[in-house]
Amino acid sequence: MTVAQRLVEQSFETLTLAFEESVLTVMIDRPEVLNALSPVVIAELRLVFGELRDALGHATEDAAAEPDWSVRGVLLTGSGAKSFVAGADISAMQHMTPEESRLYSAQTQELTVIIETLAVPVVAAVNGFALGGGCELAMACDYIFASENASFGQPEVGLGLIPGFGGTVRLAQYVGIAAAREMVLTGRRIDAAEALQLGLALRVLPTVDELREAARASLLLAARNSPAAVSSAKQTIREARHLSTDAGLGVELDAFAARFGTPDMVEGTSAFLEKRRPHFSGR
Numbered sequence: 001m002t003v004a005q006r007l008v009e010q011s012f013e014t015l016t017l018a019f020e021e022s023v024l025t026v027m028i029d030r031p032e033v034l035n036a037l038s039p040v041v042i043a044e045l046r047l048v049f050g051e052l053r054d055a056l057g058h059a060t061e062d063a064a065a066e067p068d069w070s071v072r073g074v075l076l077t078g079s080g081a082k083s084f085v086a087g088a089d090i091s092a093m094q095h096m097t098p099e100e101s102r103l104y105s106a107q108t109q110e111l112t113v114i115i116e117t118l119a120v121p122v123v124a125a126v127n128g129f130a131l132g133g134g135c136e137l138a139m140a141c142d143y144i145f146a147s148e149n150a151s152f153g154q155p156e157v158g159l160g161l162i163p164g165f166g167g168t169v170r171l172a173q174y175v176g177i178a179a180a181r182e183m184v185l186t187g188r189r190i191d192a193a194e195a196l197q198l199g200l201a202l203r204v205l206p207t208v209d210e211l212r213e214a215a216r217a218s219l220l221l222a223a224r225n226s227p228a229a230v231s232s233a234k235q236t237i238r239e240a241r242h243l244s245t246d247a248g249l250g251v252e253l254d255a256f257a258a259r260f261g262t263p264d265m266v267e268g269t270s271a272f273l274e275k276r277r278p279h280f281s282g283r
Helices: 003-009 039-061 098-117 133-139 167-175 177-186 192-198 208-223 227-240 245-258 263-273
Strands: 015-020 023-028 073-078 083-085 122-126 129-131 143-147 151-153 203-205
Touching: 003 015, 003 023, 003 039, 015 039, 023 039, 023 208, 039 098, 073 083, 073 133, 073 208, 083 122, 083 133, 098 133, 098 227, 122 133, 122 208, 129 133, 133 151, 133 167, 143 192, 143 208, 167 177, 192 203, 203 208, 227 245, 227 263
Parallel strands: 023 073, 073 122, 083 129, 122 143, 129 151, 143 203
Antiparallel strands: 015 023
16 A cells, blocks of 8 residues: 555544645645644644655665655645634643643644655645744745735744744745844734745735645646656755855765666656656656
């Protein structure tokens, strides 16, 4: 049984999963609370992305293992048209001790790192509110598509808190340090148009249906390529982004050379020269 089959056959309290044409859709399904991130949501997301990591990430690092490439991309979204994730579940957080909150933050940060480092692309389809933890969850994905009614923000200071799931780190990587400071220190929300202007959202679509279809189409484009090469490119971008130009070029040089002689490289170049569609094995 593939990882895709195992996941879609599981029953979740807060998530709805669907799988079609190599794309796994993970929908946070708590519309009654605008898909707020409760500890149960975090636990179930960690289970899903953890299983994907084990099937994809660890397999690609072990030459003796056969990777499970049944899932070639993940679409992360929220149920309904009002909210991707409206934020953390404040009722669940209100009476946490510092020790409990530290564990909650650590577990959620771990989830964002699993998403960020997953061997296949993960696209956030933001359908409405992406506030607090919702904005942080979206930023852990490879890129963000948004509907026209989407809004983003880190409003934690208004609750006497600060972002705890990566917001003080990743927001600056998307929008720059000054814009990140302004958003975090004021708690101001930005709409989809401003998110696009700042570089937080990559595309803005008129409706939620068009949003999810565009995100799927992007993932299917990536799925046509060598999954091993896509994984290597994703890892190289992540490793090189904070390095100097010279150091980053060194990371790219090593990753580029490592692809030569691999089955996917041989197949891809042969298919190009023979004017046929390649059939990649993921190696």
